[in-house]
Amino acid sequence: MRGCIVNKTYAKAINEAIDQCMNKYDSVIVMGEGVPDPKGIFGTTLGLKEKYGSERVMDLPLSENCFTGVCVGAAINGLRPVLTHQRVDFSLLSMDQIINSAAKWHYMFGSLQSVPLVIKMTIGKGWGQGPQHSQNLHALFSHIPGLKVVMPSTPYDAKGLLISSIEDNNPVIYIDHRWLHNTFGEVPNEYYRVPIGKSRTAKEGSDITIASISYMVNESLKAVDLLRQVGINPEIVDLRTTNPLDYTHLKDSVNKTNNLLVVDLGWKNCGFASEVITRIVEDRGIKLMNNPARLTLPDLYSPSTPALTKYFYNRYTDVARKVIDVLGGNTEKLEKLILLEEEKRTVPLDVPDKDFMGPF
Numbered sequence: 048m049r050g051c052i053v054n055k056t057y058a059k060a061i062n063e064a065i066d067q068c069m070n071k072y073d074s075v076i077v078m079g080e081g082v083p084d085p086k087g088i089f090g091t092t093l094g095l096k097e098k099y100g101s102e103r104v105m106d107l108p109l110s111e112n113c114f115t116g117v118c119v120g121a122a123i124n125g126l127r128p129v130l131t132h133q134r135v136d137f138s139l140l141s142m143d144q145i146i147n148s149a150a151k152w153h154y155m156f157g158s159l160q161s162v163p164l165v166i167k168m169t170i171g172k173g174w175g176q177g178p179q180h181s182q183n184l185h186a187l188f189s190h191i192p193g194l195k196v197v198m199p200s201t202p203y204d205a206k207g208l209l210i211s212s213i214e215d216n217n218p219v220i221y222i223d224h225r226w227l228h229n230t231f232g233e234v235p236n237e238y239y240r241v242p243i244g245k246s247r248t249a250k251e252g253s254d255i256t257i258a259s260i261s262y263m264v265n266e267s268l269k270a271v272d273l274l275r276q277v278g279i280n281p282e283i284v285d286l287r288t289t290n291p292l293d294y295t296h297l298k299d300s301v302n303k304t305n306n307l308l309v310v311d312l313g314w315k316n317c318g319f320a321s322e323v324i325t326r327i328v329e330d331r332g333i334k335l336m337n338n339p340a341r342l343t344l345p346d347l348y349s350p351s352t353p354a355l356t357k358y359f360y361n362r363y364t365d366v367a368r369k370v371i372d373v374l375g376g377n378t379e380k381l382e383k384l385i386l387l388e389e390e391k392r393t394v395p396l397d398v399p400d401k402d403f404m405g406p407f
Contacts, residue, residue, distance in 0.1 A: 135169065
């Protein structure tokens with residue numbers, strides 16, 4: 048990292064990326080439900096309307112398919128819209144424009160036209176959000192040719208990947224997790240890019256590759272301390288983007304550890320974890336010591352009550368248990384360590400930290 052580096056929240060990093068892009072390019076506009084509201088989409092759009100005016104920062108009505116079409120048309124005609132959805136679930140109302148227009152435009156017009164559009168969607172869990180406000184649909188968007196899908200896990204990547212997304216000449220689905228918004232990390236003040244389609248090693252290890260995305264990278268990193276206490280040294284790979292998938296980096300890590308666990312945010316059936324594992328097992332150049340495994344949500348809808356969410360969502364303790372399941376090891380010692388971890392918990396399982404004040 049270069050230049051002046053400051054500890055910033057994930058939400059502030061997103062806000063700064065949009066601000067710097069709007070300052071650099073007059074063509075960048077921001078649109079979405081609640082963009083100029085007092086809380087500014089979890090703080091990610093705060094101050095933009097005051098700085099750039101209502102012609103570039105616009106609130107929108109509850110007409111998702113309509114205003115997505117407006118953004119597609121604006122992008123075709125030279126603007127670079129950043130369209131925001133406070134929930135990924137709301138984007139389902141605009142799938143016709145996303146899939147049939149934005150994703151296909153470059154192909155249908157023989158690469159002569161493009162749609163430089165960022166659609167920023169928020170995902171999350173807990174706090175009573177329930178089945179219609181807690182879905183993780185990255186696998187759905189990753190299935191569509193023409194859509195890039197990015198899912199940063201750190202404030203540094205949140206800024207750098209968003210800048211790269213805004214500068215990209217074709218549509219990008221940018222997915223942020225609301226449990227990450229209050230997390231801190233080192234973020235340069237300067238304008239910088241993180242390339243789309245390049246993963247990173249979040250923690251070096253030797254015994255098993257844990258490949259993950261978004262918030263589950265954080266849970267996987269927390270599992271490292273538990274696993275090292277039972278003699279297992281995992282390597283954590285933050286895939287960063289689900290489409291395109293950086294297969295080379297993943298392959299190098301698996302060739303090093305000869306074991307693989309994919310920790311995903313989504314459902315098991317036809318999920319993103321399945322795609323990652325399939326690419327590895329189809330590669331005849333990779334020799335695995337144990338069967339690859341995946342840790343996903345069950346193929347059920349998210350419950351609303353905290354009494355059930357604690358059995359539904361995976362945590363770092365579940366990551367550690369799954370690694371033991373793959374490699375074998377001292378299960379009894381791990382369970383004792385997990386019990387000690389549970390005794391130290393001071394906040395409910397359905398909120399990320401004591402400062403969490405709700406979904407908006």
